[in-house]
Amino acid sequence: MQLTGWGRYPIIEASPVTFQDHRSLAARLAETKPLIPYGNGRSYGDSALSSRFVPMRSRDRLLAFDPDSGLLTCEAGVLLSEIIETFLPSGWFLKVTPGTRLITVGGAVAADVHGKNHHQAGCFGDTVESLLLMLADGRIRRCSRKENPELFHATCGGMGLTGVILQVEFYLQPVPSAIIEQATIKTRNLKETFEAFEKYADWPYSVAWIDCLARGAALGRSLLMLGRFAPIGELDYAPRRTKTIPCNFPGFLLKSYSVRAFNSVYYARARSGISLNFVDIDAFFYPLDAISNWNRIYGGSGFVQYQFILPKKHSYTGLEQVLRKIMKTGKGSFLAVLKLYGPANDNYLSFPMEGYSLALDFKIEPGLFALLEQLDEIVLKHKGRLYLAKDARMSRDTFEGGYPQAEAFRSLRTSLGLAGAFNSLQSQRLGL
Ligand SMILES: Cc1cc2nc3c(=O)[nH]c(=O)nc-3n(C[C@H](O)[C@H](O)[C@H](O)COP(=O)(O)OP(=O)(O)OC[C@H]3O[C@@H](n4cnc5c(N)ncnc54)[C@H](O)[C@@H]3O)c2cc1C
CATH class of the missing domain: 3.30.465.10 (Uridine Diphospho-n-acetylenolpyruvylglucosamine Reductase; domain 3)
Incomplete structure (x- = not known):
C-alpha cells in the first residue's frame, strides 16, 4: 500500500505489521526490523514513514x-x-x-x-x-x-x-464550559505583535496569524487571538460536521498574488484594536479540522510545513530576517502562525524552548527546498531549531545544530538495542 503523512510528501510503498495483542506484537517485533509505529498520520513529513509500519489506531x-x-x-x-x-x-x-x-x-x-x-x-x-x-x-x-x-x-x-x-x-x-471567550488584537507590525503577546501572556491561550507577505512598515502585521474558557456556559459538545475538498486544487490558486489578496482581505476584515466574542472549542482550537482533507489544496506534489522556534533573545531579529526572505521570493503561505512558548522541559528531542515559533505552509515546487535551506541557516544562526513532527527534508547538520541532546538520544537507543529496530525515513535521514 501507499503510505504518506499529512503533507503528502513523500509517498512510499509500505506494508503494515499488524497484531492482535501484546504477545503477537512482541513476536512481530522480533521478526521484523526496522519498523516504526504509525498513529493517525497527522505528522506532516516522514517521521511515521517506513517500509514496515505498526498501525496503532x-x-x-x-x-x-x-x-x-x-x-x-x-x-x-x-x-x-x-x-x-x-x-x-x-x-x-x-x-x-x-x-x-x-x-x-x-x-x-x-x-x-x-x-x-x-x-x-x-x-x-x-x-x-x-x-x-x-x-x-x-x-x-x-x-x-x-x-x-x-x-x-x-x-x-x-x-x-x-x-x-x-x-x-x-x-x-x-x-467550566465548552465555550471560549476570544479576544482578537490587530497589530500593525512585528514589534506590536511581540508587545501584544507579552502584554497578554496571562491569557492561557494565544496564537497569531501573521501576514507573511506584508512589506515595509507593515512587516509582521498580525491578528493575535487570545482565549480562555468562559466561566459559565453549556458543556454540551458535538463535533462540527466537516466539509471535504473533492479533488487536488490546481496550482495557480496558490500563487503569491492569491495569497497576497487573501491576506489583505483577512487582515482588513478584522476591527482595529481589540474585539471580543465567544466561540465554541472547535472554532477556537481546531479551525482546520472543519475541512477534512484540506491538505489537498496544495495539489498532487504535496506541501511542507516549515515550523521553527527561536529563543526569546533572538526571536525578533530572526523572525524579521525570515519574513524578509520570504517576502522577497514571493512564496507566500496562507497559514503563518506565530506562537509564544514557555521554558523547555527535560525531554531529549522536544521542540519547544522559551521563545517564539513560526509555522508556514509551502506547496512543493521548484526552488522551494533551496529557499528552505536559506531559512535553516537563519534559524541556526539565531540558535533555533525545526520541529520534527513537521519536517520532511532538513539535513543532519541542521538537526544536530538545533538539538544538543541528539547524541545522548542516539547513545540511549544503542544501549537499549533500539537502533536498527525502530527507524523512520526521518531517523535515517537525520542519522538517529
Ligand atoms: C492541522 C494540524 C495541526 C497541527 N497542530 C499542531 C500543533 O498545534 N502543535 C503540535 O505540536 N503539533 C501539531 N500538529 C502535528 C501533530 O500534532 C503531530 O504530528 C502528532 O504527532 C500527530 O499524531 P498522529 O497520531 O497522527 O501520529 P503520526 O503522524 O502517525 O506519527 C507521528 C509520530 O508519532 C509516532 N507514534 C505514533 N503512535 C505511536 C505509538 N503508539 N508509539 C510510539 N510512537 C508513535 C510515529 O512513529 C511518528 O514518529 C498538527 C498537525 C495537523 C495536521
Whole structure:
C-alpha cells in the first residue's frame, strides 16, 4: 500500500505489521526490523514513514478515569477527539491540545505536542504520569519521571524511535464550559505583535496569524487571538460536521498574488484594536479540522510545513530576517502562525524552548527546498531549531545544530538495542 503523512510528501510503498495483542506484537517485533509505529498520520513529513509500519489506531480503549484527579488511562490509538467527545460533557478537557483533535494519544506523546497554551502549560508530555512502552525485544517497560526516567524523557518527543507506546496515563483539566471567550488584537507590525503577546501572556491561550507577505512598515502585521474558557456556559459538545475538498486544487490558486489578496482581505476584515466574542472549542482550537482533507489544496506534489522556534533573545531579529526572505521570493503561505512558548522541559528531542515559533505552509515546487535551506541557516544562526513532527527534508547538520541532546538520544537507543529496530525515513535521514 501507499503510505504518506499529512503533507503528502513523500509517498512510499509500505506494508503494515499488524497484531492482535501484546504477545503477537512482541513476536512481530522480533521478526521484523526496522519498523516504526504509525498513529493517525497527522505528522506532516516522514517521521511515521517506513517500509514496515505498526498501525496503532485500532488500540482505542479508554481504560480508567479518576474524577478526583482527572487522571485518564487509555490505549495509545485513542484519538484526542474521542477523549473530548467522552469527557467534555462532564466538564473535562485536555490540558494540552495541538491544532487538530485528529491525532492519537501515542502520536501526542511521541511528538510531545504543544498547543496555544505552551507558555503556561508546557507540552503534552508534561501532562503524562506514566506510559507503557514495548521495546524491540518485546519487553514492556513502565516509564515515568520516577521509573525508567531516561526512557520516559526519550519517549516523550522521541518520534516512535524508543519503542511502541501501548498505554498512557495523563491528566485532563476541569473546565467550566465548552465555550471560549476570544479576544482578537490587530497589530500593525512585528514589534506590536511581540508587545501584544507579552502584554497578554496571562491569557492561557494565544496564537497569531501573521501576514507573511506584508512589506515595509507593515512587516509582521498580525491578528493575535487570545482565549480562555468562559466561566459559565453549556458543556454540551458535538463535533462540527466537516466539509471535504473533492479533488487536488490546481496550482495557480496558490500563487503569491492569491495569497497576497487573501491576506489583505483577512487582515482588513478584522476591527482595529481589540474585539471580543465567544466561540465554541472547535472554532477556537481546531479551525482546520472543519475541512477534512484540506491538505489537498496544495495539489498532487504535496506541501511542507516549515515550523521553527527561536529563543526569546533572538526571536525578533530572526523572525524579521525570515519574513524578509520570504517576502522577497514571493512564496507566500496562507497559514503563518506565530506562537509564544514557555521554558523547555527535560525531554531529549522536544521542540519547544522559551521563545517564539513560526509555522508556514509551502506547496512543493521548484526552488522551494533551496529557499528552505536559506531559512535553516537563519534559524541556526539565531540558535533555533525545526520541529520534527513537521519536517520532511532538513539535513543532519541542521538537526544536530538545533538539538544538543541528539547524541545522548542516539547513545540511549544503542544501549537499549533500539537502533536498527525502530527507524523512520526521518531517523535515517537525520542519522538517529
Ligand atoms: C492541522 C494540524 C495541526 C497541527 N497542530 C499542531 C500543533 O498545534 N502543535 C503540535 O505540536 N503539533 C501539531 N500538529 C502535528 C501533530 O500534532 C503531530 O504530528 C502528532 O504527532 C500527530 O499524531 P498522529 O497520531 O497522527 O501520529 P503520526 O503522524 O502517525 O506519527 C507521528 C509520530 O508519532 C509516532 N507514534 C505514533 N503512535 C505511536 C505509538 N503508539 N508509539 C510510539 N510512537 C508513535 C510515529 O512513529 C511518528 O514518529 C498538527 C498537525 C495537523 C495536521
